[in-house]
Structure formats: C-alpha cells, structure tokens
Amino acid sequence: MGSGQVTSSVPSEPSDFQGKHVTVAGLGVSGVPAAKVLHARGAIVTVxxxxxxxxxREQAAELEALGVTVRLGDGATLPEGTELIVTAPGWKPDKPLFLAAERAGVPVWGDVELAWRLRGPDAAPWLAVTGTNGKTTTVQMLASILEAAGLRTAAVGNIGVSLLDAVLGEERYDVLAVELSSYQLHWAPSLRAHSAVVLNLAPDHLDWHGSMEAYAAxxxxxxxxxxxxxxxxxxxxxxxDLVRExxxxxxxxxxxxxxxxxxPxxxxxxxxxxIDRAFxxxxxxxxxELAEVSDVNPPAPHNIANALAAAGLARAFGVPATAVRDGLRAFRPDAHRIAHVADIDEVAYVDDSKATNTHAAEASLAAYESIVWIAGGLAKGATFDELVAKSAKxxxxxxxxxxxxxxIRxxxxxxxxxxxxxxxxRADTGAMLQAVTEAKRLAQPGDTVLLAPACASMDMFTNYNQRGDAxxxxxxxxGAGA
Known part of the structure; x- marks a missing residue:
C-alpha cells in the first residue's frame, strides 16, 4: 500500500458549472437526474x-421543458464546445464519443464522480463495496449494522438509490453504505472512500472492460x-494484490x-x-466476538464472508461489536438470493436466480451437500468447466x-x-414448471433443488427477478399437487 492522496487530472472546481458546456451521455436512471442537477447549477447541458x-422521447420531453438540449439516436458525436462529459455507467470506454473526448482533452465523469464532487463540506463519509458477487447483500448488511449502532445511514449507489439524491437531498447522514460497480468505478477518478472492500474477483463484464486486467484495475x-x-x-x-497496489x-x-x-x-x-482481530x-x-454464524441469514459460506466484510467496514468506522450482532440479526436478504421457497416431500427448493455468473453459482452450489441443479440461460462468454469440476461431487x-x-451440458x-x-x-413460459417437475423426479429426500443458473436470464425472461418468480x-x- 502506498501513501499520499492521489491527484486527479480532472479540473478541481467541483461545483462551479455556471456557463459550462456539459454533455450528458445517456438518459435513464442516472442520466436524467445528472442533467437536471447540472442544469440547475447553471450548466449548458446537452444530452x-x-x-x-x-x-x-418521454424523458427527452421532460428535460427539454427545462431548457436542456437532447439529441436522440446520436450518442457517437461529441457536441461542439463540450467541456465535460457526464456518462451513464454502462457506456463502454471505447465508444466513439469518448474517443473523441480523449482527443479533445475533455474529461469524462460518471454519476458517482459527479455526486462525489457535489458533496458539501460536512458530507457523510462513504464506506464503499465492490466485487464480482455479493455487493448488494454486503451493502445492505453494512447499512443494517450501521443503523443498529444508531447512525443515520442509507444503502446507496449501484443498489438503486441514486448517490446524487443521497448527496443533494435534505436528509443528513452520518455515513453512507455505497455499492459501486466496475462501470461506476471506471468513471470515478477522484473518489476517495473512508474505507472500502473488494469482496472477490472473477471474470465478468470482460466484453465491457476488454480484459481481466482492466476489470480488476x-x-x-x-x-x-x-x-x-x-x-x-x-x-x-x-x-x-489490489490493496498492495x-x-x-x-x-x-x-x-x-x-x-x-x-x-492479526x-x-x-x-x-x-x-471474530475480530483487527479493531x-x-x-x-x-x-x-462479534456475532454467531447463526446470526447470518442465510448462513451459507459466501454469505458469512459477506457478513465479515460488512463487519470489517463497520468496525473501521468505530461501530461496537454489539451493533454488528444486532445488525446481522435484523438483516433480511433480497428476493432471489438463496431464498428458501418450500419443502416438498423432504426436498428443499431454493431460488438463487441472482446467481447470473459462474462465480455466484459456485458459491451457491457450495452451500448444499446434495443438489439437483437447475441451470442455463445466456452465458455471456463464460465457460463452465471449472464450475462443474468443483461442484460435481x-x-x-x-x-x-x-x-x-x-x-453446461x-x-x-x-x-x-x-x-x-x-x-x-422449450423456451416458453411453461419451461420453468417442466424444469421443476423434472428436478423433483431426480431429487431424493434430503436433497436441495437449486435454481442457480450461472447465466443471465434475458433469453427467456425479462430479468433474473422474473426468472426467480417463475x-x-x-x-x-x-406443492399444491403433491
């Protein structure tokens, strides 16, 4: 680990946008709020x-009514006079817009960078979480622990609550539990957290980053x-290794x-x-002693790891051990994350539709002794040999x-x-019922029928939530027919 604050090449004035020509790349959940915030601060905004x-078109009309210029169907051309780009996190770095910005010396920020720079002088510190898998669960555990300590907090960032809203809203926080994706981090050059964790690293989103090395960086x-x-x-x-660097x-x-x-x-x-031997x-x-394994819900190995990571960040912020225990006891995981659905004829049925890559599926499979595995979907370029070899027994x-x-076959x-x-x-709406029926036929008392697809869902479903619901x-x- 080096020492000394890293400086950013991005201009230092964090909130003086008056008269500046700012291009917002992308509408949606981050682009629209960013455009509104920048416009309200006097920037000349083009989306x-x-x-x-x-x-x-609906979002464009809303922004145009405020005086924001919107160009639909043209995300490749750099608007003339652009001094700064604020991008939606999913836009790939090799897009022509960004290549043109690089040639012109125009900095590119994400919505996280914008939120970071718009913080007030008494802003709440950030406890930041990233990793290939487990981010949302860990951030929610962390927020639960911080709340148990009596702190005003919120789980924000990639989890769905806008960081801009958290930073600029009327609510005053003591500390924020912040989930950050690799996309968001790529576009956040000056972010400096109080403390942070990388939960794990496995190949994911390599089509976006270009290589495992770039993804890890x-x-x-x-x-x-x-x-x-x-x-x-x-x-x-x-x-x-990332900590050392x-x-x-x-x-x-x-x-x-x-x-x-x-x-130690x-x-x-x-x-x-x-156990804590750090703080x-x-x-x-x-x-x-911080808590018992039985206080973690569910107490699967990878979820215990999530709990330890959350506890580490909370303890770094000075939270007492009792709050770790109470926060973990109070935490309830989101749907489709190792969710026990039912027991039928002494067979457990578990929904981990959120396991959309091999790393997540491996953790899910490791939580049970004898499994009938329901898997498949869109592989996103993944291979399955390592996953199957580790889980075969x-x-x-x-x-x-x-x-x-x-x-996978x-x-x-x-x-x-x-x-x-x-x-x-079959890929119709009845496919999941057939899959569960076939799994029941294969299962024996004491087994777990586990939906841990190791793949994305969009070939058959709108998203992993719909797949889990199915x-x-x-x-x-x-069960009704049992």
Whole structure:
C-alpha cells in the first residue's frame, strides 16, 4: 500500500458549472437526474442518447421543458464546445464519443464522480463495496449494522438509490453504505472512500472492460485514497494484490476477512463465532466476538464472508461489536438470493436466480451437500468447466434450460459424466414448471433443488427477478399437487 492522496487530472472546481458546456451521455436512471442537477447549477447541458424509443422521447420531453438540449439516436458525436462529459455507467470506454473526448482533452465523469464532487463540506463519509458477487447483500448488511449502532445511514449507489439524491437531498447522514460497480468505478477518478472492500474477483463484464486486467484495475480504484481501512478477501489473492497496489492515506490499514481462524488484522470464524482481530487493542493476543454464524441469514459460506466484510467496514468506522450482532440479526436478504421457497416431500427448493455468473453459482452450489441443479440461460462468454469440476461431487442431477445450456451440458459430460442430465429445449413460459417437475423426479429426500443458473436470464425472461418468480410459482404449483 502506498501513501499520499492521489491527484486527479480532472479540473478541481467541483461545483462551479455556471456557463459550462456539459454533455450528458445517456438518459435513464442516472442520466436524467445528472442533467437536471447540472442544469440547475447553471450548466449548458446537452444530452446525447443512442436510443430513440418511446421511453427516451418521454424523458427527452421532460428535460427539454427545462431548457436542456437532447439529441436522440446520436450518442457517437461529441457536441461542439463540450467541456465535460457526464456518462451513464454502462457506456463502454471505447465508444466513439469518448474517443473523441480523449482527443479533445475533455474529461469524462460518471454519476458517482459527479455526486462525489457535489458533496458539501460536512458530507457523510462513504464506506464503499465492490466485487464480482455479493455487493448488494454486503451493502445492505453494512447499512443494517450501521443503523443498529444508531447512525443515520442509507444503502446507496449501484443498489438503486441514486448517490446524487443521497448527496443533494435534505436528509443528513452520518455515513453512507455505497455499492459501486466496475462501470461506476471506471468513471470515478477522484473518489476517495473512508474505507472500502473488494469482496472477490472473477471474470465478468470482460466484453465491457476488454480484459481481466482492466476489470480488476477498475475494481481496485475503490481503494485509492482510503483513509482508514482497505478490506480484502484472504481467500482471493487478487483482492489483496489490489490493496498492495493502492495509493492510500498515511495510516490506512489492510484488513483481511476469512472463513478460517483470523490472524492479526483479520476478521474470521472460530467455533461458529465471527471474530475480530483487527479493531481490538493488542490484536496479536486479543480477539473480539462479534456475532454467531447463526446470526447470518442465510448462513451459507459466501454469505458469512459477506457478513465479515460488512463487519470489517463497520468496525473501521468505530461501530461496537454489539451493533454488528444486532445488525446481522435484523438483516433480511433480497428476493432471489438463496431464498428458501418450500419443502416438498423432504426436498428443499431454493431460488438463487441472482446467481447470473459462474462465480455466484459456485458459491451457491457450495452451500448444499446434495443438489439437483437447475441451470442455463445466456452465458455471456463464460465457460463452465471449472464450475462443474468443483461442484460435481454435490450434484444429484441437473436440469438445463436456456439458450446456452449446451455449454453446461458439455462441461457436465467432461467432468461429471455420472450425473443424470435433463436437457429442456422449450423456451416458453411453461419451461420453468417442466424444469421443476423434472428436478423433483431426480431429487431424493434430503436433497436441495437449486435454481442457480450461472447465466443471465434475458433469453427467456425479462430479468433474473422474473426468472426467480417463475421458479417460485412452479414450486408452489408442484406443492399444491403433491
């Protein structure tokens, strides 16, 4: 870990937009609020957007009524006179608009960068969370712990609550629990968190970032300029490497979390107890009990890791051990994240539709001893050999759905040839009911039928929520007929 604040090449005046020509790239959940905020501060705002559908035209009309210029169907051309671009996080760095901006020396910010720069002098510090999987759960756990400590807080960022709203709204916070995606971090050059964690790193969004190295580098931006703690995953060396490479403030500490016995400056697990050996006096000899594993809901291994990461950030902010316990007990996970749907004929049915990549599916499969696995969808360029090889001994059977199911079927044939596989070709609304019915046929008492698709959902469903809802409805229909 280096020391000393990193400087940004972006102009230093954070909130003086009067008369500045600012281009907002993209409408939607971040673009519209950004355009309104900039316009209200006196900027001359032009919004450019690739799409020209009914929703975009509706949003454009709303902005044009305020005096904002909107160009629909033309997101590639840099408007003349642009001094700054504020982009929606999903816009890829290699878009012609950004290449033109680079040639012209025009800085590019994301909505997170804009929110960071618009903070007031007494703004709440940020406890920041990123990682390939577990971000939302960890941020919600963290917010629950902070609330249990009596702090005014909110879970914000990539989780759905706008950072601009949190920063500029009337509500005053003591601290913010901030979820940040790799996209958002890419466009946030001057972000400096109080403390931050990278939960894990596995190949994801490589089509956007261009390489695993670029993806990891963008995740690692979350550690830059940290003041108190850089929290990392002891089991994932890549996260520790990012801490070592980060340029942080003097005195900032590297804090590990592990599912094993913690060493000094780590949080871990001993005999079913979550233990802190990082934020205690004489950490080489002493430890602090934080909570029991049974306080974590659900107590799956990867979720215990999430809890330890959240606890690490909370403890870095000075939260007492009792608040960690109380916050974890109060936390309830979102739908479609290892959600127990029902028990039918001594078989558990679990919805983890949120497991949209192989890393998430691997964590989900590791939580159960004997599984009938429902998997498949859009692979997004992923391969499945490592996932199947690691999980093979847990599989009672597999039911495959979706456009890229053949990739999983082939991996099962190579690494788990003894596992019975049902390959469903149908892609209509009744496919999930058939998948659950086939899974019930394969399952034995004590097994878990687990929807952990390892793939995106958009080939058959609107999103992973709809996929999970279809699974739960199928299970209920199956139970009614049992």
């Amino acid at each position: 450019v957007n690739d799409g020209d559908d009914a929703r975009a 963008d995740k690692g931006r979350i550690y830059e300029g940290n003041r108190v703690a850089c929290v990392y995953n002891v089991a994932d060396k890549l996260t520790e 980060a340029d942080v403030e003097e005195g900032c500490r590297a804090i590990g979390f592990t599912l094993g016995t913690p060493g 400056s780590q949080l871990g697990v001993v005999d079913g107890i979550l 205690v006096e004489n950490r080489h000899k002493n430890a602090q 847990r599989l009672r059977g597999a039911v495959l759905i979706g456009a890229d199911r053949a990739l 082939e991996a099962l044939a190579r690494h788990a040839p003894e596992v019975p596989v049902v390959d469903l070709e 699974f739960a409805e199928a299970v209920r229909e199956l």
